[in-house]
Amino acid sequence: MTFQSSLLKLLDERGYIHQVTDAAALDALASRETVTAYVGFDATAPSLHVGHLVQIFLLRRLQQAGHKPIVLMGGGTTKVGDPSGKDESRQLLSHEQIQANIAGIRKVFERFLTFGNGPSDAIMLDNDEWLSKLEYVPFLRDVGRHFTINRMLTFDSVKLRLEREQPLTFLEFNYMILQAYDFLELSRRAGCRLQMGGSDQWGNIVNGIELTRRVDGTEVFGVTTPLITTADGAKMGKTAKGAVWLDEGHLRPYDYWQFWRNTQDADVVRFLKLFTDLPLEEIERLGGLEGQAINEAKIALANAATxxxxxxxxxRAAEETARETFVAGGAGGNLPTLSVGDGIGILSALTALGFCASNGEAKRKIAEGAVRLNDEVVSDPAMIAEPGKLSLGKKKHGLLVA
Incomplete structure (x- = not known):
């Protein structure tokens, strides 16, 4: 359909929309008033990663369109564990660990959203504030009666675990009810009318919509984003070295810049729309570049995202380091650095820098002639690494220092 509201137009033209509940009614609501919307983030780690960026940008686009974002931290639901997309139970964290993770995560959101008391200023809430105060029996009577086991067993998060004969604890089974209750609580506390999330959250979002309608008679809505994969089908943000973290304490800005610079040609335009604020006209121009010129678009993506x-x-520092390393043949100052001390093996150096996942992989790369030390091909896997620039292929470079 053709949207009339600036919110859904923006989300649609940038590629964020996968599913919408009652799109016409949500479009009308967003056209006539400020919509308060939320996305939930569980605090399972001290930082978010690139896989969370689409949801962060949903809140950013919401604010750009003049509406009010709620960042809902799952201080309560993290204690339970979301079974969606998981093959096994999540490790349980202490209350102190969860709160420390939330403190670290907030710094990321302050880069993308404006927090404050204005009508479209973002706020951050923690569902532990209400979930930990629930009394079990009253909760079962007031909320649990709206959920049938028959339907809960049809959700993918439950069905897939059971089909694979993998344990699903009663604790996790409650997650979908608690998330639904979050929507009801946010509707009451903050006038929240919209929940947004990834496509794997569709069932949980619908549960919250139905619960809010049944209990309070309030009309609320849901929007989900498509699963973001790269052109080769890999899940966005997954690399051989692990997650691409958004906290510089877990991943240096240069490595973050390189992640975006290494985007596949077929993904550049889509990622520019999703993960930058560059105007669509400029993105269209960059998308028209061909051959080696497409590198201009990749650098624009890396610069804007970083x-x-x-x-x-x-x-700027990351781009300059890359230019010195790849164009001028030097060793830029922001490259990953490893102290070799009195000497370590070349295999250990390759794995310590994260260039290879194991010594076996490092040996194979040496056999392929892909490893260079100070621009000289390394042929002996038993050699001791000396200070200099260590390279794997054309894209991975690090500095070995005494």
Missing amino acids: AMLHGDDAA
């Missing part, structure tokens, strides 16, 4: 998260200075 500047938004780490600041303009970090983006």
Whole structure:
């Protein structure tokens, strides 16, 4: 359908919309008033990663369209564990660990959203505030009666675990009810009318919509985003070295810049729309570049994404380091660094820098002639690494220092 509200137009033209509940009614609501919307984030780690960026940008686009974002931290639901997309139970964290993770995660959101008391200023809430105060029997009577086991067993998060004969604890089974209750609670506390999330959250979002309608008679809505994969079918943000973290304490700005710079040609336009604020006209121009010129678009993506998260200075420094390393043949100052001390093996150096996942992989790369030390091909896997620039292929470079 053709949307009339600036919110759904923006989400649609940038590629965020996968499913919408009652799109016409939500479009009308967003056209006539400020919509308060939320996305939930469980605090399972001290930082978010690139896989969370689509949801972060949903809140950013919401604010850009003049509406009010709620960042809902799952201080309560993290204690339970979301079974969606999981093959096994989540490790349980202490209350103190969860709160420490939330404190670290907030710094990321402050890069993307404006927090405050204005009508479209973002707020951050923690569902532990209400979930930990629930009394079990009253909760079962007031909320649990609206959920049937028959239907809960049809949700993918439950069905897939059972089909694979993998344990699903009663604790996790409650997750979908608690998330639904979050929507009801946010509707009451903050006038929240919209929940947004990834496509794997569709069932949980619908549960919250139905619960809010049945209990309070309030009309609320849901929007989900498509699963973001790369052109080769890999899940967005998954690399051989693990998650691409959004906290510079877990991943240096240069490595973050390189992640975006290494985007596949077929993904550049889509990622520019999703993960930058560049105007669509400029994105269209960049998307028209061909051959080696497409690297201009990749650098624009890397610069814009890095500047938004780490600041303009970090983006400029990363680009300069890359230019010195790849174009001028030097060793830029922001490359990953490893102290070799009195000497370590070349295999250990390759794995310590994260270039290879194991010594076996490092040996194979050496046999392929893909490893260079100070621009000289390494042929002996038993050699001791000396200070200099260590390279794997054309894209991975690090500095070995005494």
